[in-house]
Amino acid sequence: MxxxxxxxxxxxxxxxxxxxxxxxxxxxxxxxxxxxxxxxxxxxxxxxxxxxxxxxxxxxxxxxxxxxxxxxxxxxxxxxxxxxxxxxxxxxxxxxxxxxxxLAAGEHLALPASVVDYLDRLRELGMDERYIVLERDAWIMIAAQVPHLVDDVIVQKHQALEHPDTVKLYRLVNETLDAAADDPRIIEMVDLIESMMIAAVQAGAAGSYGLDDDLVRLMDTAMLEAAPEAQRIITLLEQRGWKGWTRIERIPTDRL
Amino acid sequence: MxxxxxxxxxxxxxxxxxxxxxxxxxxxxxxxxxxxxxxxxxxxxxxxxxxxxxxxxxxxxxxxxxxxxxxxxxxxxxxxxxxxxxxxxxxxxxxxxxxxxxLAAGEHLALPASVVDYLDRLRELGMDERYIVLERDAWIMIAAQVPHLVDDVIVQKHQALEHPDTVKLYRLVNETLDAAADDPRIIEMVDLIESMMIAAVQAGAAGSYGLDDDLVRLMDTAMLEAAPEAQRIITLLEQRGWKGWTRIERIPTDRL
DNA sequence: CTTGACCTTGACGCTGGGTCAACCCCGCAA
DNA sequence: TTGCGGGGTTGACCCAGCGTCAAGGTCAAG
Missing domain, CATH: 1.10.1660.10 (Multidrug-efflux Transporter Regulator; Chain: A; Domain 2)
Known part of the structure; x- marks a missing residue:
């Protein structure tokens, strides 16, 4: 035993x-x-x-x-x-x-190479790293929700950067990151956005990128959380009859 | 939120x-x-x-x-x-x-191919499956304890089978598996074992195979558990001055 | 007011044991 | 007889990464 x-x-x-x-x-x-x-x-x-x-x-x-x-x-x-x-x-x-x-090759988390390239282009434009992080986070959410749309949207973004107005807009964004609430460049920026949107509407480009409403709302929220001072711009746009940020649209006029 | x-x-x-x-x-x-x-x-x-x-x-x-x-x-x-x-x-x-x-190739568990071959040879000799299982279990223990010795021992076993006495012994074992306790073939078998052991001692072959004492005791126990009727043979051998089964040795005479 | 969908915490299950903890048992030496 | 060391015993927590109840609070809608 x-x-x-x-x-x-x-x-x-x-x-x-x-x-x-x-x-x-x-x-x-x-x-x-x-x-x-x-x-x-x-x-x-x-x-x-x-x-x-x-x-x-x-x-x-x-x-x-x-x-x-x-x-x-x-x-x-x-x-x-x-x-x-x-x-x-x-x-x-x-x-x-x-x-x-x-993942290791893509430098940063959860992002396809095309997005990394686009962010690099923004850096070359001289954008502040704080803004890059905002963009990056938005792209992380887009890539997680609708990965099949990422590359299309990136192409549109690159095309937009061919237009001098877009570049000017980005530059204004960059300059006003630390600007006071009453800085005149903010008005300038809102003017520019509005004129660009009007042009886009006339051209029939609704600028939706095919993104889901929920996702658009989420990204707007994320942006405002990370950069609360952007609320000024949103407010100014709303006074002029526009709403949203990720996707800017006319506020529909009630005619019941 | x-x-x-x-x-x-x-x-x-x-x-x-x-x-x-x-x-x-x-x-x-x-x-x-x-x-x-x-x-x-x-x-x-x-x-x-x-x-x-x-x-x-x-x-x-x-x-x-x-x-x-x-x-x-x-x-x-x-x-x-x-x-x-x-x-x-x-x-x-x-x-x-x-x-x-x-493991799948070896047909059966925990056994190297050489052992499987040897067991097959026993089957060809006509050994009963019950005896094969006894042998197999002993080999499983040997393979687990001293895997490096397995092939050596197998070679010795094959050599032993070249001798007609060994074959005769196996045949007797097989025949007496279900024999009554007083079957005369049991005496015949013990006679044969004793004569083989005497010959082995004279030839200087101690038959130890290099196995550890503990392991030998374990295997003897296993055999007696699986085939209690083998106790008769052990007892008869002891009366004649031999002990063990896996390794049969002279009982030393006390001369204090 | 009820229903169903959502929220909460808590706890067990899976794999294959490792690693204490606290306590019993045995043989040997002082 | 007592103490010691080295066995044994059960019980319980630990690892990863959640899935899956359980039992109950909350919310919006019908």
């Missing part, structure tokens, strides 16, 4: 593992001696070695039982099933590695 | 995951509204998306925090470390697959 540690030693496992196998019913509980110690027979050694061998070969403990009691055909069926799972797990990890590599 | 499920939806994670991130301190707990609901701002969406992106790329949650707060150089260092772990895990799984394949 063997004690638990003798058994464990013979089979090359830890005492704790043996007790674990008892708890999950993989190894039957043996009888106890007069002082309550488990008393094992040599058959338990064989069983335990088999368990350990299967477990070490990647068989989940839950399956070890069926496999041990299985006939040869079922056995190889079971083994094949487990091998399939192992292959799937390996593929999953390889996928993960790829994503990780792309 | 957003509720937890709105936040979760925007970021593409589950509500449960968000709460989990709170619990482990990955996402700061926001303020509550008048009824105790968590009220999130849009910044939380960005943070959550970043977390989800990293986590989805295989970064352990415990590391996400450092990575999010890290500068670009530390960031790529951290990513590389994680990639290394991923590669290690993949290699581990591939190892596991190999072991599993070998």
């Amino acid at each position: 063997l004690t638990i540690s003798q058994l464990a030693t013979y089979a090359g496992v830890t005492v704790r593992a043996v007790r674990h196998y008892h708890k999950i019913g993989l190894l039957p509980e043996p009888g106890r001696d007069h002082s309550g110690y488990r008393a094992y027979d040599a058959g338990a050694v064989v069983r335990l070695i088999q368990i350990h061998t299967l477990a070490g070969a990647g068989v989940p403990l839950a399956r070890v039982q069926e496999l041990l009691d299985a006939a040869p055909e079922e056995f190889s069926d079971g083994v094949e099933k487990i091998d399939k799972e192992l292959r799937a797990e390996i593929r999953r990890l390889q996928d993960t590695r790829k994503r990780l590599a792309r | 957003l509720t937890i499920s709105q936040l979760a939806t925007y970021a593409g994670v589950t509500v449960r995951a968000v709460r989990h991130y709170h619990k482990i301190g990955l996402l700061p707990e926001p303020g509550r509204d008048h009824s105790g609901y968590r009220a999130y701002d849009a910044g939380a969406v960005v943070r959550l998306i970043q977390i989800h992106t990293l986590a989805g790329a295989g970064v352990p949650l415990a590391r996400v925090q450092e990575l999010l707060d890290a500068a670009p150089e530390e960031f790529s260092d951290g990513v590389e470390k994680i990639d290394k772990e991923l590669r290690a895990e993949i290699r581990r799984l591939q190892d596991t697959r190999k072991r599993l394949a070998r």
Whole structure:
């Protein structure tokens, strides 16, 4: 008769593992001696070695039982099933590695390369890093919500930057980041935005980019949270009959 | 302001995951509204998306925090470390697959091919499956305890089978598996064993195979548990001055 | 007022045991 | 007889990353 540690030693496992196998019913509980110690027979050694061998070969403990009691055909069926799972797990990890590599290559989190390029262009334009972060966060949300639209929108953004008015607008934004609330450049900026919007409406470009209402609202909120002083601009635009920021629209006039 | 499920939806994670991130301190707990609901701002969406992106790329949650707060150089260092772990895990799984394949190829559990071959040879000799199981279990224990000795011992076993006495012995074992306790073939078998042992002693072959005493005792116990009727043979051998089974030796005569 | 959808905290489950903690038991030596 | 060291026993918490109840409070709508 063997004690638990003798058994464990013979089979090359830890005492704790043996007790674990008892708890999950993989190894039957043996009888106890007069002082309550488990008393094992040599058959338990064989069983335990088999368990350990299967477990070490990647068989989940839950399956070890069926496999041990299985006939040869079922056995190889079971083994094949487990091998399939192992292959799937390996593929999953390889996928993960790829994503990780792309993430490291993309410099910054959760953004496709096209966006990173666009942000770089804004930096070249001389935009302040605080504004870049605002843009970046907006793009993170867009990329998470509607990844298929990202590249389209980026193309439109690049096109817009071809127009001198857009560049001028960005420059004004940059200059007024720290401006006082009554800085005249703010009025100038609102004038510019309004004229651009009127032109856009006349050209039939609604500027929606195909983004969902909820997402647009979320991005406006995010912008105001990060840069509360932008509220001035929103307010001024509203006084002139425009609403929104990410997507600027005419406030509809009620004519019931 | 957003509720937890709105936040979760925007970021593409589950509500449960968000709460989990709170619990482990990955996402700061926001303020509550008048009824105790968590009220999130849009910044939380960005943070959550970043977390989800990293986590989805295989970064352990415990590391996400450092990575999010890290500068670009530390960031790529951290990513590389994680990639290394991923590669290690993949290699581990591939190892596991190999072991599993070998296990399936070996037909039976925890046994090298040489042993399987030897057991097949016993089957060809006409041995009963009950005896084969006895042998197999003994080999399982040997393979677990002293794997480096297995092939040597197998070679010796094959050599022994070249001798007609060994074959005769096996045949007798097989015939007496169900024999009555007073079957004359049992005496015949003991005679044969004794003569073989005497010859072996004279030839200087102690028959130990280099196995450890403990292991030998364990295997004897295993045999007697699985086939209690073999006790007759042990007893008869003891009366003639021999002890053991796996390794049969002279009982030393006390000459104090 | 009720319903159904959403929120809250708390706790268990999964995998395979590792690692205490607190206490019993055995043989050996003083 | 007592103490010591090295066994054994059960119980419970710990790791990751949430899923999945459970039991109840809240909210908007019918």
